[in-house]
Amino acid sequence: MDRATAFVPGHITGFFSVQSAAKPAQSGSLGAGITLTDGVEVTVTPGSGCRLNGEVTSVTAVDSVRSRLGVEAAVDATTPLPLGAGFGVSGALALGTALAANAVFDCGKSENELITMAHCAEVEAGTGLGDVVAQARGGLPIRIDPGSPSHGRLDGVAARPRIEYITFGEVSTETVLAGDTDDLTRAGESALSHLLERPTLSRFMTASREFADDAGLVTEEVATAIDAVAEVDGDSGDDMDSSAAMAMLGNTVFATGMGLSAAGYDAQQCRVDAGGARLCDS
């Protein structure tokens, strides 16, 4: 095969707690999030370099995946998602590169091995802790044990609502994760307990809002948007009132249903991605 393309959904984390271990495969995060039908398409061919939406870029986790697979691969990726805003684009690039390069170079790795490679690459690069395993699963993943597939374990909220999102700028994942994460961890573990009592969509949104408040990460634009959604009826026909929360880690608000549009925001619309990361039809 001289070319393969993988699709990896975007992933918004609603809440999380950092779980560090000596080995990257055992490190990660607990928490829950939403994978999106808006994602990253990663095409691999023999060659070198990395392009994102046509521009040459350098992504440490992508370099690491190529090196782990021992391949000389050119990576050409496109995405409608904003960068550096809490959508897991770097994790998607790493995982998409792993899936597509394995196909092109006939590396003979299993899905779990490829997920593990991308997860470890992200953890070592400091650019993410839980996006890759969530993006591999799809849906609304709950990370109940941290780490790669041999160590971690996932569950999921059984729902598939419409999603809207809007971003107000960048937040550096590296800066937040490199700081004191004790408060984040306490807030994240509390939110996870709250969700697991009753793992529904509305509980996920409530737990996410509480986490953002407790962790002290809410920006003014985010607070204004969340409040605005709470005051409108954004029911999309999914039989659920709209509600909004903050994407971790990004200056970004996401909402179920059509709440952001109803509140007058120029929001992107998509759905929950049900399938998780996958090779595309050749």
Place this chain on the structure above:
Amino acid sequence: MDRATAFVPGHITGFFSVQSAAKPAQSGSLGAGITLTDGVEVTVTPGSGCRLNGEVTSVTAVDSVRSRLGVEAAVDATTPLPLGAGFGVSGALALGTALAANAVFDCGKSENELITMAHCAEVEAGTGLGDVVAQARGGLPIRIDPGSPSHGRLDGVAARPRIEYITFGEVSTETVLAGDTDDLTRAGESALSHLLERPTLSRFMTASREFADDAGLVTEEVATAIDAVAEVDGDSGDDMDSSAAMAMLGNTVFATGMGLSAAGYDAQQCRVDAGGARLCDS
């Protein structure tokens, strides 16, 4: 919500070994298979009864799921798949009922809880051991630890080829699973070791053919079709020679690429399902 629909992919097992335990949640099978874009759409509304392709039917595993959820649900399912021929239709009905009924009746169960319910319902009914967890994952699932999500563990072959299939009649899963399964188990464990050495699509097909031979389950029609595919070039552009194997447990042959058509069979065509069981857009 007064109605919800779930899609569950068909699942062909290539090889397996029976893994019995005292509790249904820990029982199951090891093995590997292929999930199909041809599957079962299950619509649930408040009510009673079960219809499949318009005909009233009774499925023990579906009754069991309704009872476990404590709901009065009418189940209306459609599928292009042949029945009793090794496509996991009973598992799909159980899992689809669990996913859709949870949405309609707001039961607040997580994905893993719903998968566990459907898995236990199938195991207790004696109609399947590994279809439900495979159908929940999608792709080409490898069952590396048996049982429901709290106990079992899956991996997957990272490929998504075209698939053709043809069935020559029914085989009773209950009869085979109720008989002496020691030979099956030895052959299945050997096939799994063979696949895990190099988890690729071609290795999966080889291991599946060897299993069917070793287990002594190959019918005359199946042997003729597998041989016929081996003699033609059914490359579908997926960069892989076509090859065929037998579906467990069914008088059914499946092939990668277009091998059955090329050999003159009037085969059904579909692809590997990448997403696994999911609620459909409302």
